[in-house]
Amino acid sequence: xxxxxxxxxxxxxxxxxxxxxxxxxxxxxxxxxxxxxxxxxxxxxxxxxxxxxxxxxxxxxxxxxxxxxxxxxxxxxxxxxxxxxxxxxxxxxxxxxxxxxxxxxxxxxxxxxxxxxxxxxxxxxxxxxxxxxxxxxxxxxxxxxxxxxxxxxxxxxxxxxxxxxxxxxxxxxxxxxxxxxxxxxxxxxxxxxxxxxxxxxxxxxxxxxxxxxxxxxxxxxxxxxxxxxxxxxxxxxxxxxxxxxxxxxxxxxxxxxxxxxxxxxxxxxxxxxxxxxxxxxxxxxxxxxxxxxxxxxxxxxxxxxxxxxxxxxxxxxxxxxxxxxxxxxxxxxxxxxxxxxxxxxxxxxxxxxxxxxxxxxxxxxxxxxxxxxxxxxxxxxxxxxxxxxxxxxxxxxxxxxxxxxxxxxxxxxxxxx
Amino acid sequence: xxxxxxxxxxxxxxxxxxxxxxxxxxxxxxxxxxxxxxxxxxxxxxxxxxxxxxxxxxxxxxxxxxxxxxxxxxxxxxxxxxxxxxxxxxxxxxxxxxxxxxxxxxxxxxxxxxxxxxxxxxxxxxxxxxxxxxxxxxxxxxxxxxxxxxxxxxxxxxxxxxxxxxxxxxxxxxxxxxxxxxxxxxxxxxxxxxxxxxxxxxxxxxxxxxxxxxxxxxxxxxxxxxxxxxxxxxxxxxxxxxxxxxxxxxxxxxxxxxxxxxxxxxxxxxxxxxxxxxxxxxxxxxxxxxxxxxxxxxxxxxxxxxxxxxxxxxxxxxxxxxxxxxxxxxxxxxxxxxxxxxxxxxxxxxxxxxxxxxxxxxxxxxxxxxxxxxxxxxxxxxxxxxxxxxxxxxxxxxxxxxxxxxxxxxxxxxxxx
Numbered sequence: 001x002x003x004x005x006x007x008x009x010x011x012x013x014x015x016x017x018x019x020x021x022x023x024x025x026x027x028x029x030x031x032x033x034x035x036x037x038x039x040x041x042x043x044x045x046x047x048x049x050x051x052x053x054x055x056x057x058x059x060x061x062x063x064x065x066x067x068x069x070x071x072x073x074x075x076x077x078x079x080x081x082x083x084x085x086x087x088x089x090x091x092x093x094x095x096x097x098x099x100x101x102x103x104x105x106x107x108x109x110x111x112x113x114x115x116x117x118x119x120x121x122x123x124x125x126x127x128x129x130x131x132x133x134x135x136x137x138x139x140x141x142x143x144x145x146x147x148x149x150x151x152x153x154x155x156x157x158x159x160x161x162x163x164x165x166x167x168x169x170x171x172x173x174x175x176x177x178x179x180x181x182x183x184x185x186x187x188x189x190x191x192x193x194x195x196x197x198x199x200x201x202x203x204x205x206x207x208x209x210x211x212x213x214x215x216x217x218x219x220x221x222x223x224x225x226x227x228x229x230x231x232x233x234x235x236x237x238x239x240x241x242x243x244x245x246x247x248x249x250x251x252x253x254x255x256x257x258x259x260x261x262x263x264x265x266x267x268x269x270x271x272x273x274x275x276x277x278x279x280x281x282x283x284x285x286x287x288x289x290x291x292x293x294x295x296x297x298x299x300x301x302x303x304x305x306x307x308x309x310x311x312x313x314x315x316x317x318x319x320x321x322x323x324x325x326x327x328x329x330x331x332x333x334x335x336x337x338x339x340x341x342x343x344x345x346x347x348x349x350x351x352x353x354x355x356x357x358x359x360x361x362x363x364x365x366x367x368x369x370x371x372x373x374x375x376x377x378x379x380x381x382x383x384x385x386x387x388x389x390x391x392x393x394x395x396x397x398x399x400x401x402x403x404x405x406x407x408x409x410x411x412x413x414x415x416x417x
Numbered sequence: 418x419x420x421x422x423x424x425x426x427x428x429x430x431x432x433x434x435x436x437x438x439x440x441x442x443x444x445x446x447x448x449x450x451x452x453x454x455x456x457x458x459x460x461x462x463x464x465x466x467x468x469x470x471x472x473x474x475x476x477x478x479x480x481x482x483x484x485x486x487x488x489x490x491x492x493x494x495x496x497x498x499x500x501x502x503x504x505x506x507x508x509x510x511x512x513x514x515x516x517x518x519x520x521x522x523x524x525x526x527x528x529x530x531x532x533x534x535x536x537x538x539x540x541x542x543x544x545x546x547x548x549x550x551x552x553x554x555x556x557x558x559x560x561x562x563x564x565x566x567x568x569x570x571x572x573x574x575x576x577x578x579x580x581x582x583x584x585x586x587x588x589x590x591x592x593x594x595x596x597x598x599x600x601x602x603x604x605x606x607x608x609x610x611x612x613x614x615x616x617x618x619x620x621x622x623x624x625x626x627x628x629x630x631x632x633x634x635x636x637x638x639x640x641x642x643x644x645x646x647x648x649x650x651x652x653x654x655x656x657x658x659x660x661x662x663x664x665x666x667x668x669x670x671x672x673x674x675x676x677x678x679x680x681x682x683x684x685x686x687x688x689x690x691x692x693x694x695x696x697x698x699x700x701x702x703x704x705x706x707x708x709x710x711x712x713x714x715x716x717x718x719x720x721x722x723x724x725x726x727x728x729x730x731x732x733x734x735x736x737x738x739x740x741x742x743x744x745x746x747x748x749x750x751x752x753x754x755x756x757x758x759x760x761x762x763x764x765x766x767x768x769x770x771x772x773x774x775x776x777x778x779x780x781x782x783x784x785x786x787x788x789x790x791x792x793x794x795x796x797x798x799x800x801x802x803x804x805x806x807x808x809x810x811x812x813x814x815x816x817x818x819x820x821x822x823x824x825x826x827x828x829x830x831x832x833x834x
Contacts, residue, residue, distance in 0.1 A: 011628065012440070013452065014447055014452075015440035015442070015447065016637070018440045024432065026431050026432030027432035030431055035430065035431075036430045037430070038430075039424075039429070039430070040455060041456035041457075042454075048454070055472075070631075072608065074628050074629060114608045153811075189525055190487060191487075191531045192528060210491070212491060213434065257433075277701075281708075283709070284696075284702065284707075284720070284722065285705045287701030287705075288701040291701060292700070292810060296724075301727065301728055302724035302725055302732075303721075304720075305708070305719040307713075308762075311718055311762050315732060344732060345725075345728050345731070389548065389571070390575075394570075
């Protein structure tokens with residue numbers, strides 16, 4: 001089933017808020033093979049919302065709008081949908097109860113604007129929002145369905161999973177199954193990888209599709225298949241994924257669609273190793289990536305964000321001479337940071353970074369983007385000096401991924417500890 | 418000038434990549450008052466790209482496409498644009514030189530697929546991509562312009578700033594000026610704030626627009642104005658921003674469109690205070706937010722990600738008795754973490770968190786979302802126990818913002834140290 005998502009909100013168009021919600025929704029719909037065909041992002045104007053809704057209803061059976069349902073004046077989605085689908089705004093007693101309940105659970109008082117959340121178009125059916133005050137509204141016209149959901153990512157992902165998607169699946173039963181496999185590959189550029197696997201790619205049957213999803217330092221290869229026969233398509237995707245893995249050998253660091261942080265945590269868990277971090281230029285981002293993974297605490301001890309030289313010396317035991325002689329961005333310092341973090345947090349494995357994220361801080365011979373990375377394991381320390389292109393955020397991101405993949409590769413190549 | 422952005426790529430529709438680029442582009446265009454009217458996100462199919470391009474050219478003068486220009490087979494944008502605008506794919510010698518130059522600077526070898534980047538439609542004018550291998554293509558038809566740019570965010574933001582936007586501004590000179598002011602407000606819910614400032618909002622003239630941009634723990638209020646007379650609209654926006662600030666008093670923690678991390682760093686810098694972090698449940702995210710700000714190193718020393726109790730004890734000096742008696746998620750522990758971080762990193766101000774981000778880890782009386790936060794300043798320690806709704810990522814995000822805003826409020830209320 002194809003879906004159009006309409007993301008409503010001026011904040012998305014002026015770049016003050018990034019549209020993370022559309023991606024979250026895609027991942028939920030994808031679990032049952034539903035595809036977002038288009039995402040239309042429009043501002044809070046009657047004209048833009050009306051045009052987007054009409055366009056969407058003309059091309060896809062299912063349309064989900066998000067946003068513009070808040071209590072303030074710039075939120076006009078409800079009024080516009082009422083104009084499109086007919087009827088008038090009426091107070092829904094169940095919604096008012098829900099609003100009162102949510103407001104009191106959060107310890108706020110009900111004001112007039114929040115109470116106005118209970119006004120809904122008479123042409124819709126309300127699905128109670130269990131995690132927020134904006135009601136979810138289900139409209140139907142000519143066999144097409146439009147569901148209006150809030151713009152708050154947490155509320156909409158939660159309610160999409162819990163109630164809206166199950167109701168849509170019931171309304172539009174499907175007989176097409178989807179199968180998917182992902183391989184995480186390191187050590188190749190996107191084009192180098194494409195060249196290496198060109199013959200294999202030529203052998204793919206028409207019902208399978210390969211996509212390349214590069215990030216700095218790794219490429220995700222995704223094989224997709226759709227077919228009425230679920231066991232056939234599962235087997236096909238598995239067989240082709242296996243043959244691709246044989247072809248790529250050790251370059252495949254994971255077979256599931258995992259983040260580098262998830263892969264590293266799994267490897268450490270499997271080997272019974274604890275993990276720590278010592279971050280200068282990545283400034284806590286590696287620890288953040290690791291701790292975004294639920295259940296990481298059985299492996300990850302914590303770490304040190306060693307931004308200043310004093311913290312490098314006092315908490316990680318980096319030698320003053322090394323800092324003076326080689327500078328903070330150097331192999332001797334980053335290796336001592338990794339070993340010092342293992343010592344300070346009593347961990348088996350450490351990932352350490354020290355670099356120049358920019359825009360300032362460059363010195364002769366060490367341009368912006370220079371990052372020294374070290375990985376300490378029970379077998380010793382490995383290290384590397386990298387040069388990443390791009391602005392501050394991209395250097396931090398690239399250094400984070402490279403540090404994690406260096407640790408993955410080091411632990412994988414060591415075999416069983 | 419209104420712009421349509423077409424974001425091309427299956428990876429955006431299946432949720433494997435979040436569309437950060439459209440937001441980055443919006444912020445660049447916004448500096449000169451250009452507005453993105455719509456963002457159309459479509460997959461890598463000829464039909465979807467063709468429809469989106471034709472729709473966009475019919476409604477806006479300027480269309481920018483991003484993505485689908487890579488060297489692999491799933492990238493078909495170039496071919497589709499060639500079909501739409503006519504001509505055929507020809508090798509552009511200047512592009513081939515640029516590709517060779519970029520590839521050799523990155524230390525890779527040129528393969529057939531990368532060399533194919535130099536093929537461009539004969540109907541376009543090429544703008545050399547200085548930071549990547551995919552050429553940027555400028556097409557014109559009936560007074561409308563389409564610029565095809567890569568999907569790699571860094572390449573496109575860099576080239577948009579450096580060359581594409583200046584060329585567009587030259588091509589479409591404008592006589593409308595934009596003015597904007599942002600106030601960052603804490604201590605109000607979105608609807609509570611709207612109710613409090615309703616009268617002020619009623620007094621806004623038609624050429625000014627107010628938008629509410631809530632995040633957990635703060636609301637950004639943005640006043641926008643557009644007018645041919647730039648000094649008039651600048652003055653108008655400034656006057657209304659000043660009157661709104663007078664009305665809200667101390668609830669306004671910043672007058673620019675800054676992140677909480679930027680506001681806190683500025684306050685510390687102004688007071689000559691150094692800053693550290695001690696994070697359990699936020700797992701490095703507060704340090705990450707601080708270190709994403711260029712130039713933070715004159716204020717931010719670094720910090721400790723104290724995920725395990727051992728790290729809390731060994732690096733931050735939290736007492737074993739406190740952990741046993743009150744648990745890690747408690748006011749006594751989080752206050753010791755803040756004080757311990759000041760001591761360990763020799764900092765003046767510390768922000769500390771200890772909580773249950775979920776989905777596991779809840780204990781009787783401490784449900785998922787319970788987060789204890791402490792702020793240590795030279796005047797003492799303040800602390801608070803919060804209950805955040807939502808999933809792991811939302812709890813971490815909300816705790817991060819709350820910890821930063823608590824520190825902002827504490828330092829602001831202390832006056833000059």
